[in-house]
Amino acid sequence: MDSAQIDGVRRFNRTVTERVGVLHDRYLGRDRPIGQARLLWEIGDSGQDVRRLRERLGLDSGYVSRLLRSLESDGLVTVEPGRRDRRIRAVTLTEAGRTELATLDRRSDELAGSLLVPLNDGQRARLVSAMAEVDRLLTAATVTLDDIDPESTDARDCLRSYFTEMEAVLPTGFDPERSLLPDAGELRPPRGLFLVARSHGEAVGCAGLKLPRDAPAEIKRMWVSPQARGLGLGRRLLTELELRAAGQGRTLLRLDTHHTLEAAVSLYRACGFREVPAFNDEGYADHWFEKRITATG
């Protein structure tokens, strides 16, 4: 990363915060404090729990409560005790609230339009595609990798998606019962680990690493959510697992896969994995790979 790049990013930040950032808040909130507007957005047409709102916006509970009261006195929302748990109150938009939200939505469109209006067709197309590129890469840059328990909610969500996808992609379908799946213990320290990739707090990918005492380290259940593909996330997970295995003193990393998972297979090759004969009898695999790594632990 050189200083010309840093300068470029800084220039971008300046332009964008001036042009988009400032307008964004001021313009959209126009006749309503930003806090209230943000809350309206977050409540959305389908309503939301107070608790959830607080978490999503990262605000103090007292503050949210106060904001809700002012929205309520403007007749935009109703707050009622929740059905399941009457402590957790549920917020819904009234008709007026829905109208207000639609207005915010329209303004957001106008704001977007105002950036495009002064440009000609060619410039517009270039701007939109450059924005998409920035968006993708910034999103990629915000993805964090965290160690989590393979039985936590996020892990279960990822694995469910993983299984569903295997089911759809593998020619024979996929039945977890008939696969050599590690049990949770094998993907939990000290016998292994499980990484989740999160974007804005939402799980968008995962990968497990088995670290058996008497066998090489093995990658399991690597998955990237369809909407997060093309961000280099697969490679990042792979690199991270490699580092972790090396950190545990391992010198060999293995994995099994299926040829219909083309993107995965070429990723493995691109990352330096070499194809080897079957080292297990996983019924759903037809290709096996390994890579020598340098122990650092």
Add this chain to the structure above:
Amino acid sequence: MDSAQIDGVRRFNRTVTERVGVLHDRYLGRDRPIGQARLLWEIGDSGQDVRRLRERLGLDSGYVSRLLRSLESDGLVTVEPGRRDRRIRAVTLTEAGRTELATLDRRSDELAGSLLVPLNDGQRARLVSAMAEVDRLLTAATVTLDDIDPESTDARDCLRSYFTEMEAVLPTGFDPERSLLPDAGELRPPRGLFLVARSHGEAVGCAGLKLPRDAPAEIKRMWVSPQARGLGLGRRLLTELELRAAGQGRTLLRLDTHHTLEAAVSLYRACGFREVPAFNDEGYADHWFEKRITATG
């Protein structure tokens, strides 16, 4: 402009305000109110007039004054009556102020870096170039065209740059005395008009239009600042003048130019101007153009 483009811009706005916008303010200002930090930036190493600060930041004079007092009491700036005009006070950074500014600068670098760190080399390069594209085009989109008096400060600044450039580019040099320059009255309603293009308040281009009673409308002194080239600004000025002339019921638009101004010449052709025999005896011109337009006034 279609709705897919609007959506793209909105998605971009969301990502960027979350990732860049919020961080920008909170992070940079850390242990100092944002207002003060912005003021420090704007004062800069070389100092600044209070009046200028107010204009640039668009703040109330009382507010700026108060901010300056607090910076002063922190020992970061000194405020003294100006030399030329003792009403206009001048602000300079103290040694401590310079240090503080350097800290802000470093943080800004860190922030920029934090966006790049999680990416690999290829992604970084792509992000930086997409950012540059967005920056250019957003800058282009923020350029405003205003009618101003041809003897106002901004107009004079532009014309000075225009003359300097002619001097440098024309093979014979350029002496305003020997050219058929319109006097200011010819570029001022009702006999004409003068447009200035401004980016963030700074004049970056200009163009004059003569509207003589007994002759076709004529474009004069069109200039775009070197740092604003490639933004389609020339074309925008030309289009605007065409509209204005049409709005005055004119059906013919003329201009003279010199072949060494290659970009200008090809712009005229691309905009539908056709070369014609000399219609004046401007000594510094060697090409003459005209375009039929449709009167709308």
Add this chain to the structure above:
DNA sequence: TCCATCCTCTGACTCTAGTCAGAGGGTTGG
């Protein structure tokens, strides 16, 4: 020299954002 004008400053506000410490109901496990 005088007066209109310009520039900066102060005092007195308003509004929004956000924090902190309880109060007071609701829920759940023992």
Add this chain to the structure above:
DNA sequence: CCAACCCTCTGACTAGAGTCAGAGGATGGA
């Protein structure tokens, strides 16, 4: 059924951002 815990709400604050009106010194043209 009770105690511990959860969730939301209210009251009482603080701090930043910004506005408005007018005071008062400085300047420049008549």
